[in-house]
Amino acid sequence: MTNITPEQTDELLEDSLDETTRNLATVTSIAAIEVIPDADNIVAVRFTSNYWACIAAKGEFKVGDKAVYFEVDSFLPRHVAYDAFLEKRGVKVMDGREGYRLKTVRLRGQVSQGLAVPLNKFDVKQFYEDGYDVTEILGIKKYRPPTERGYGFNLGEMSGPFPGFVPKSDQHRLDSYATVRMMDLVQHTFEVTEKLHGSSCTMFIKLLQAYGEPCPDDEPYAERHLRFGVCSRNTEKREPGTVTAVSYERRLDAGEVTEEGDYTKPDGSVWRKETKERVAGDCAFWDMERKYAVRERLTKYCSLNRLQLAIQGEMCGPGINKNMLKLDDKCLFVYDIYDIERGEHLMPETRLRVLAEINDIITGYPPIMHVPVIYDNFGISPQVEQIESAAKVVREMTERPEEFQAVTHWSSFMRAAMGAVIRKLQVVSQAPTFNHSCSQREGLVFKSNQRPGVSFKIINQQHELNQK
Numbered sequence: 038m039t040n041i042t043p044e045q046t047d048e049l050l051e052d053s054l055d056e057t058t059r060n061l062a063t064v065t066s067i068a069a070i071e072v073i074p075d076a077d078n079i080v081a082v083r084f085t086s087n088y089w090a091c092i093a094a095k096g097e098f099k100v101g102d103k104a105v106y107f108e109v110d111s112f113l114p115r116h117v118a119y120d121a122f123l124e125k126r127g128v129k130v131m132d133g134r135e136g137y138r139l140k141t142v143r144l145r146g147q148v149s150q151g152l153a154v155p156l157n158k159f160d161v162k163q164f165y166e167d168g169y170d171v172t173e174i175l176g177i178k179k180y181r182p183p184t185e186r187g188y189g190f191n192l193g194e195m196s197g198p199f200p201g202f203v204p205k206s207d208q209h210r211l212d213s214y215a216t217v218r219m220m221d222l223v224q225h226t227f228e229v230t231e232k233l234h235g236s237s238c239t240m241f242i243k244l245l246q247a248y249g250e251p252c253p254d255d256e257p258y259a260e261r262h263l264r265f266g267v268c269s270r271n272t273e274k275r276e277p278g279t280v281t282a283v284s285y286e287r288r289l290d291a292g293e294v295t296e297e298g299d300y301t302k303p304d305g306s307v308w309r310k311e312t313k314e315r316v317a318g319d320c321a322f323w324d325m326e327r328k329y330a331v332r333e334r335l336t337k338y339c340s341l342n343r344l345q346l347a348i349q350g351e352m353c354g355p356g357i358n359k360n361m362l363k364l365d366d367k368c369l370f371v372y373d374i375y376d377i378e379r380g381e382h383l384m385p386e387t388r389l390r391v392l393a394e395i396n397d398i399i400t401g402y403p404p405i406m407h408v409p410v411i412y413d414n415f416g417i418s419p420q421v422e423q424i425e426s427a428a429k430v431v432r433e434m435t436e437r438p439e440e441f442q443a444v445t446h447w448s449s450f451m452r453a454a455m456g457a458v459i460r461k462l463q464v465v466s467q468a469p470t471f472n473h474s475c476s477q478r479e480g481l482v483f484k485s486n487q488r489p490g491v492s493f494k495i496i497n498q499q500h501e502l503n504q505k
Contacts (some may be wrong), residue, residue: 059209061111061177064169067098073192078144084154086168088212088459089218092149094143103156105171108213111139111151117444131181138180141501143301148498150212150417159363168215190236190356190367193320196275199268202377203241203347208482208494218456219452221415222493225485228385231471232494233370234355234361237270238322240331242339242346243377258343267322283315295337321389325352325369330402336387338395347379348392351408363474372410372482381489385413395415409471414486417458458493466497 042436073081073092082093092108098104107113112129116134123137130136141150156165159175164463171177209221221467244372246257251502256262267274275281289299289307325330331348341348344390354360354367374383389407397402441476466481479500485491 051068059110059147059172059179060170061108061172061179063106063108064165064171065104065106065167067100067102067104068155070098070100071438073145073147076147079144079147081147081149084153084463088456089150089151090147091151091153092144092147093153097155098153100471103165105156105159105175107139107152107177109139109150111135112178113139113152114176116159116175118154120329120394121151125151125441126468129180131178140496142502143502148502150498150501152387157240167238172491176428181375183285190321191324192269193276193277193318194275194317194320195272195274199239199271200241200243200273201244201265203239203268203349203375205270206237206373207348208492211462211483211493211495214493215287222491225416225487225491227412227415227417227483227485228410229415229465230372230482230484231409231411232477232482232496233351233353233408234358234479235370235444236321236350236357237349238325238352239268239347239349239376240326240335241268241348241377242335242344244345252380258340260336260340263336263339265336267326269322269499272491274320277317279317280314281317282312282313282318293340311353321352321357321367324367328367328403328406330399331405334399337398338391343397346391347375347377348395348405349373350374350405361475361479362472364468370406372408380450382484384489385484385486408482411465411481417462417483462495463498466495467499 061087065084067082068085069082069083071083071090073079078095079092079150080092080095082098082104083090084104084448086242087106089108112131113119113123115128119137126137128135131139137316139152141148141208141368160172191336212221243266244257245262245264245299264484268278272482289295289309293307294308295307299307300306335346335348348371350369350373351370352367353362354364371388371392374385374388375381382388392405392407462481467477470478477497477499480494483492483493
């Protein structure tokens with residue numbers, strides 16, 4: 038049997054816990070079929086319940102047909118419905134299952150994201166409602182690349198699961214939104230930040246009283262009564278140098294004197310339960326705490342202001358996701374601050390102010406950085422050019438009634454208008470990174486200035502096309 042070290046165990050746990058709340062497989066209807074120039078056998082199809090577009094065989098669909106749409110980044114287990122089409126792209130293995138990874142590709146100049154399969158090829162005919170999530174029914178998972186030689190940095194030792202009192206950071210892609218949901222966004226203005234490609238890191242302050250510990254002096258926010266923690270995306274991390282007792286079983290050698298408590302297994306071997314001390318090793322997430330003195334800064338700030346906060350950021354640098362920013366050292370970029378007691382994220386303007394105050398409370402250390410802010414008051418309402426573009430699309434559709442059945446002029450107009458907004462945001466996402474280390478950003482993150490929790494992201498299609 039292969040021996041697995043504690044560090045390797047934590048890597049496996051990081052992978053196995055890296056699940057997603059995305060609807061990776063959705064029942065939908067075909068909203069439009071678009072001709073691809075110089076392509077005789079393929080067309081681009083669009084959907085009623087989202088704004089994705091993907092390649093399909095000519096004649097496979099007509100407008101109004103029901104389909105299952107599988108989003109990009111999905112891992113599809115083998116299935117007769119799509120084996121013949123996907124097998125030539127190569128079979129992957131994830132969690133011991135063979136299947137296929139869906140990537141963004143370009144065919145005949147057309148960007149294709151995801152896969153559409155006729156609904157009648159699956160045993161889900163009872164779920165005909167557009168937008169119905171069949172991710173779990175069809176066994177679809179988010180694809181996770183293998184980590185053959187570790188993560189490229191020290192994950193550290195897990196001390197427990199990610200705390201339930203802090204939500205994980207996760208924005209849905211705007212392409213996945215239905216028109217009705219997207220129209221709700223036009224009443225907001227947004228802070229727009231650059232999406233950085235690193236590893237998620239959370240650090241928090243929580244009252245010890247919440248863990249059942251007494252507070253004899255009635256000062257729960259005194260620094261000595263505050264608990265500090267450091268987490269990766271999926272687990273809390275033990276502080277390096279921390280000593281813990283580890284229990285294990287040891288098989289006694291032949292002739293070794295037995296003691297009370299030893300026990301014999303069915304095969305006749307004698308075993309003893311023992312404990313030993315284990316010292317937690319290095320951890321890149323705790324390195325961020327030490328570099329920026331986060332524990333000291335956050336503890337003092339929360340004690341003075343009687344708050345329980347969690348700061349969430351992206352750790353970027355050497356050994357992390359190919360270090361796209363070409364940084365010389367690992368750095369932390371904050372993108373959210375969460376008020377644990379109130380149960381909501383700070384609004385963008387408040388977050389920037391609080392981060393500045395946290396930095397100012399102790400000097401002599403590098404400031405905790407914020408992700409680059411591109412716009413602070415950005416609206417996504419369709420502008421004149423998008424409205425004109427949408428009107429043109431609707432006019433063309435009404436001239437082709439066979440492709441316009443059961444679709445109202447208004448819904449088609451709004452779909453076209455919001456589709457034009459997405460295309461504009463794609464252009465914005467393709468600007469260089471903030472430090473010009475890469476010619477294009479990974480994407481953009483939008484957070485409402487009016488309501489906590491309203492957010493979405495745009496991923497740069499060109500960035501996805503460049504991923505292996």
